[in-house]
Amino acid sequence: GAVVSQHPSRVICKSGTSVKIECRSLDFQATTMFWYRQFPKKSLMLMATSNEGSKATYEQGVEKDKFLINHASLTLSTLTVTSAHPEDSSFYICSAPLAGGWEQFFGPGTRLTVL
Amino acid sequence: GENVEQHPSTLSVQEGDSAVIKCTYSDSASNYFPWYKQELGKRPQLIIDIRSNVGEKKDQRIAVTLNKTAKHFSLHITETQPEDSAVYFCAPGGGTASKLTFGTGTRLQVTL
Numbered sequence: 001g002a003v004v005s006q007h008p009s010r011v012i013c014k015s016g017t018s019v020k021i022e023c024r025s026l027d028f029q030a031t032t033m034f035w036y037r038q039f040p041k042k043s044l045m046l047m048a049t050s051n052e053g054s055k056a057t058y059e060q061g062v063e064k065d066k067f068l069i070n071h072a073s074l075t076l077s078t079l080t081v082t083s084a085h086p087e088d089s090s091f092y093i094c095s096a097p098l099a100g101g102w103e104q105f106f107g108p109g110t111r112l113t114v115l
Numbered sequence: 116g117e118n119v120e121q122h123p124s125t126l127s128v129q130e131g132d133s134a135v136i137k138c139t140y141s142d143s144a145s146n147y148f149p150w151y152k153q154e155l156g157k158r159p160q161l162i163i164d165i166r167s168n169v170g171e172k173k174d175q176r177i178a179v180t181l182n183k184t185a186k187h188f189s190l191h192i193t194e195t196q197p198e199d200s201a202v203y204f205c206a207p208g209g210g211t212a213s214k215l216t217f218g219t220g221t222r223l224q225v226t227l
Binding site: 031032043044049060093097099100102111 | 159204208210211212214215216217
């Protein structure tokens with residue numbers, strides 16, 4: 001099956017610093033990837049759609065200057081949380097579909113804790 | 116945007132009983148209807164999905180039924196087992212490589 005990885009799995013940082021999270025499709029190419037955020041005991045909320053070679057599409061209410069997305073290759077999308085604050089502490093998960101496919105494959109998630 | 120709700124929000128059943136979770140959505144353009152199981156701290160795991168040209172699909176103890184006219188679809192789990200305990204999400208989407216909108220979630224507890 002299709003495998004998606006994320007790195008790091010956990011990160012703890014100080015308030016005001018920036019954190020980069022990587023999402024990789026290991027055995028397939030992904031022109032589109034999706035980034036979600038999940039707060040404790042809540043649902044997954046779509047943050048943005050990452051498009052290879054073009055700008056990401058952000059959902060309403062998500063600050064594009066705070067959550068920078070780069071999809072520079074067909075197997076890698078990165079999410080950078082800039083000037084992180086405690087309220088950004090969350091579980092960040094990416095997903096990617098196969099080309100022309102319906103099912104999406106999820107990464108294992110990254111738990112971000114901002115002190 | 117798409118508004119997706121699930122009912123009930125929590126469900127407790129005895130082992131061996133059946134469980135049914137309903138998902139209602141608002142976007143009539145949705146045509147892909149997956150159900151995910153998520154355990155604490157883990158990624159969502161696809162357990163069954165259905166497309167809009169099909170009304171029902173079954174895979175062993177799990178089934179999904181779709182009523183596109185009424186804009187709802189349901190997850191049916193029969194002969195529940197303790198390992199079925201988890202949070203379940205519906206996540207309707209627009210089709211191939213389209214974004215998914217996750218429902219509010221249902222916490223299923225299967226007791227012995």
